[in-house]
Amino acid sequence: MKFAFLFLKFLSRFPVATLQKWARVFGFLCYWLVVPRRKVGQRNLALCFPEKSAAEREQILREHFYHMALLVLEYGRYWYAxxxxxxxxxxxxxxxxxxxxxxxxxxxxxxxxxxTAFEAAVYALNQDVALTSVYSHQKNVELDKQILHGRHRYNNVFLIGRTEGLRAIIKHIRNSDAPFLYLPDQDFGAKDSIFVDFMGVQAATITGLSRIAKMTDAKVIPAIPTRQADGTVILRFYPAWDNFPSEDVMADTQRMNDFIAERIREQPEQYYWLHKRFKTRPEGEVSVY
Known part of the structure; x- marks a missing residue:
């Protein structure tokens, strides 16, 4: 692990243009060598884009591996540059x-x-804006220590452990002026989740956005990072949602998923397809993976 950190520190000396070239090679190799994740990506894309041909979906996935490779290679820049x-x-x-x-x-x-450009954008934004976020501790102690050190490099972030629960999040938002950075679009299991549509598939989705907004009287402002051809990133902020939250948690959660789906269709190769988003199934349904 220490060698990996030294290698990333070495990479931090290079411009993004150079890392892009290496990411093409690294991404190509990972596409062919990391077979389990490739299969997850293929399945996710088949479920979410049934209207596309197999060749079109495969092209998206190949490009996605490039973007994921660039994300990994850039960690040295996030931590050390x-x-x-x-x-x-x-x-x-x-x-x-x-x-x-x-x-x-x-x-x-x-x-x-x-x-995939979420780390690049947040390491810039956190220089201008204090942020609060939820953090899942890593099993590897050295990796966990390094990630936490990187997160705190500006002394301008407050991290809440995922195991601390909703109460800790609500308490901190109420007592802080820092925006809460909310990443809800993964499968966290059946607990605190409901099944709503996500790109045509029923997906276990946490209801935290609606609940937290209601309990803190917070505005929801979406922020979407997009990697450009030259390696730079545009972080776009969208208008605060009107009439949110409503009295219908399911409708609120569906609204969130629909918004994310719209953004995915604009840049499908840059969404995180290697996660088993549909692992948790409604009772009686078989696994899709």
């Missing part, structure tokens, strides 16, 4: 939406789905 270079690689779009809400002392939840 000059903060100014990280900031320069990210451009904001419509950030005044967030700035206005914070200036008005409003509580904010940043809806932040798992697109």
């Amino acid at each position: 000059d903060a100014g270079s990280l900031k320069a690689a990210v451009r904001y779009q419509d950030k005044e939406i967030l700035d206005k809400a914070l200036a008005n002392k409003e509580k904010v939840i940043l809806l932040y789905p798992h697109f």
Whole structure:
């Protein structure tokens, strides 16, 4: 593990353009060698894009492996590179939406789905805005220590352990001005989840966005990072949602999934397809993997 950290530190010296070239090679190799994850990606894409041909879905997946490879190779930059270079690689779009809400002392939840440039964007944003987020501790102690060190490099973030639960999240949001960075689009199991549509498939989805917004009177402002051809990233902020939360938790959760699905269709190769998003099935259904 220490060798891996040294290698990432070595990579942090190189510009993004160089890492992009290496990511093409690394991504190609991973596509062929990491067979279990390739199969997960193929299955996810088949479920979510049945209207596309097998060749079209395969092209998306190959490109996705490139973006995932670039994400991994860039961790050295996130942890070790000059903060100014990280900031320069990210451009904001419509950030005044967030700035206005914070200036008005409003509580904010940043809806932040798992697109592959999410780390690059957040390491820039956290230089300008204090953030709160949930953190899942890693089984490997050295990796856990390094990730936490990286997260805290600006002394401008508060991390809540996933095992601390909803109560700790609510308490912190109520007592802090920092936006809550919310990444809900993974399968966390049946507990605290309901089944709603996600790109045509019933998916176990946590209801936290609606519940947290209601309990903290927070505005939901989506933020979507998009990697550009030159390696830079655009972080786009969307208008705060009107009439959210409603009195219908299921409708609120469906609204969230529908929004994420719309963004995925705009850049399918940059969404995180290697996670078993549909692992938890409604009672009586067989596994899709």
